[in-house]
Amino acid sequence: KQEVTQIPAALSVPEGENLVLNCSFTDSAIYNLQWFRQDPGKGLTSLLLIQSSQREQTSGRLNASLDKSSGRSTLYIAASQPGDSATYLCAVPSGGYQKVTFGTGTKLQVIP
Amino acid sequence: GAVVSQHPSWVICKSGTSVKIECRSLDFQATTMFWYRQFPKQSLMLMATSNEGSKATYEQGVEKDKFLINHASLTLSTLTVTSAHPEDSSFYICSAREIGGEQFFGPGTRLTVL
Numbered sequence: 001k002q003e004v005t006q007i008p009a010a011l012s013v014p015e016g017e018n019l020v021l022n023c024s025f026t027d028s029a030i031y032n033l034q035w036f037r038q039d040p041g042k043g044l045t046s047l048l049l050i051q052s053s054q055r056e057q058t059s060g061r062l063n064a065s066l067d068k069s070s071g072r073s074t075l076y077i078a079a080s081q082p083g084d085s086a087t088y089l090c091a092v093p094s095g096g097y098q099k100v101t102f103g104t105g106t107k108l109q110v111i112p
Numbered sequence: 113g114a115v116v117s118q119h120p121s122w123v124i125c126k127s128g129t130s131v132k133i134e135c136r137s138l139d140f141q142a143t144t145m146f147w148y149r150q151f152p153k154q155s156l157m158l159m160a161t162s163n164e165g166s167k168a169t170y171e172q173g174v175e176k177d178k179f180l181i182n183h184a185s186l187t188l189s190t191l192t193v194t195s196a197h198p199e200d201s202s203f204y205i206c207s208a209r210e211i212g213g214e215q216f217f218g219p220g221t222r223l224t225v226l
Contacts, residue, residue: 032214043118043205043220044156089155093215100146100207100215102155 002027004092004103012109013080021075021106023090028068030092035064035075037086038105044089048075080110114140116208118218125196126226133191133221135206141186142208146215147179150203162189196225 003026013019023033032051036044048057048064050073056065063076073090090103115138125131135145144163148156160176162168162183170176178200180192189208193200201224207215 034214036217044217046217049214099158099161102157104155 002030002092002101004090004101006088006090006103006106008106009104010107010109012111014111015080015082017080017110018076018078019080019108021077021088021108023073023075023103025071025073025092025101028071030068032093033064033066033073034091034100035062035073036089036091038089039086047088077108080108082110082112084108085110114138114208114216116142116206116216116218118204118206118221120221121219122222122224124224124226127197128195130192130194131196131223133193133204133206133223135189135191135208135218137187137208137216140208140210140216142189142210143186144209145183145189146207146209147181147189147191148205148207150205150220156205159191193223196223198225201225 005024007022034049035047038044050057050066061078066073087105087107089105091100093100117136119134146161147159149159150156158171159174160168160170160181162181164183164186168181178194183189203220203222205220207217209215
């Protein structure tokens with residue numbers, strides 16, 4: 001059974017800092033890994049999707065890396081802004097690509 | 113990316129009533145749709161997987177008679193919470209995917225049962 005863990009559970013940083021969010025998964029036989037953000041009371045916004053054959057993906061100030069062999073992914077946010085404050089979730093398909101297992105989430109607060 | 117919509121975005125109902133939530137894929141045909149539930153301060157948990165034209169597969173601990181799922185077409189799945197109780201109050205999110213494609217998530221529906 002796939003288990004996905006995110007560290008830290010919560011993070012508070014001053015505006016402008018670079019930060020790293022971590023995601024680890026127990027079953028390395030994954031097709032891809034996806035990072036989402038979720039604003040309070042809202043649905044999910046997809047940030048980055050990394051295929052299993054890729055090492056990293058970049059979108060603007062976001063960079064996600066994937067190391068399948070060690071069961072880890074990181075989301076790097078450069079020059080953080082107050083608008084980045086949200087909960088960040090990583091998710092991996094499992095069960096023959098049928099199911100998606102979500103991580104526990106990291107709640108980020110960027111202080112102006 | 114593809115768009116998935118949910119309706120309603122929020123609903124408040126009395127205990128004992130039934131509530132239907134719709135999930136639509138707007139610009140692609142979704143052979144598979146998924147329903148998730150998220151309680152406050154917890155991560156999303158998969159409730160059930162539905163393939164068009166067949167019965168849904170429910171995760172362990174999810175009551176299939178309470179959470180009725182219908183995936184009647186390639187663009188629409190519905191989740192009906194029957195005889196809702198306050199403990200069913202939650203955030204329900206659906207997702208949809210084409211054959212072999214990635215999942216796209218709906219915006220979610222917040223259900224509050226009084």
